[in-house]
Amino acid sequence: DNMRLGLSLATNPKDNSFLACSPLWSHECGSSYYTTGMCSRVNSNFRFSKTVAPALQKAKSQTDSTLLTDATIDLQVHFEVTNIINIVDISSTLGIEPFLQVGVVQYGEDAVHEFHLNDYRSVRDVVEAASHIEQRGGTETRTAFGIEFARSEAFQKGGRKGAKKVMIVITDGESHDSPDLEKVIQQSERDNVTRYAVAVLGYYNRRGINPETFLNEIKYIASDPDDKHFFNVTDEAALKDIVDALGDRIFSLEARTNKNETSFGLEMSQTGFSSHVVEVRTVHS
Known part of the structure; x- marks a missing residue:
């Protein structure tokens, strides 16, 4: 019209x-x-x-996106409502096959596939699957282990050859295996995995703790530049506020040839x- x-x-x-x-x-x-x-x-x-x-350019770019969520995250009563909605909204914003596949991994001491990249072919199916995810809990936050698990397994199980690899890390605290981060980040760089990292500050704000060390760690996890790949939210309920921005930035990857470029050129x-x-x-x- x-x-x-x-x-x-x-x-x-x-x-x-x-x-x-x-x-x-x-x-x-x-x-x-x-x-x-x-x-x-x-x-x-x-x-x-x-x-x-x-x-006119064909929409032929493909993206495999793995959400890596902290199973030990201190979401209190917010977890069942906001974190699941967050996963659902990201999936709905980005759209699913054939251009995008979404998988979810939950990690603590261990890591578990909630569903693989190729398990679901429609937004409706992803929304339904995400609505049944339960918090697994745990006593340790092994973020380096979770990143390595997602890099080495999540993108292998259902990932597509030639598809852009995106990892979205959501956590609310410092990792217990931070000495291992350097190695796993280097391996992710080698595999051309673009990493978006989300720091949830609710735990720190409620207890009046300085989050500087935590924020520096999450910025280190995020791909460069930080202003395009790093997010921080004041509490768990605010996770929903970043969904649109995150979706837009991942969508912009479709048009780029270099993994960390984040803006369109002649594609528009x-x-x-x-x-x-x-x-x-x-x-x-």
Whole structure:
């Protein structure tokens, strides 16, 4: 309805045809839309003879995204309500197959697959599966172990060859195996795993504890630059507030060739704002 066909026109006096362009034409790519524009040739009998969309790019990028959640997180009464909603909302925001797969791993002393990347093919199925996740608890937060488990197993079980690898780490406290972080982060870098890290500060705020050491650790876990990959929220209920921003940043990875680039370039180009007929062809921009 908002194509605005004819926003720019160019006539060809040689055959009485003309070109009508619609710079607002868009096409779907997963859960998002590219507004790339298109132009159509119309002959002297007012029939469409050819459609061109030079800025059109196929939505062929794939992303495998693993959510790594802290099973020992001190969510009190908030866990069943907010953390599950957080997982569900991230899944719903990003969209599922064929462009994105979502898996969930919960970790403490050990790590467990709640579901694998290729277990569910629709948002509805992911939402249903996430609604049944229960907090496993534990006495230790082995974040380095959880990251290594997700890197070495989660992306192998259901991961797709050539797909971008994204890991989302959600925790509310310092790890008990922090000396191992350097090694597992290096291994994640080697495997081109883009890491988003979320620090939940509820435990620190409720007890008046300085979170500086914790925040530095979570920033270290996140891929560079920190301002694109690191999040911190004041408490568990605020997890929901970061879902849209997180979804947008992961979506932006689809268009990039380098794993840590986070903005679009020519992927958002449009055509059809102006058009001109030259001697042997039509030029549109």
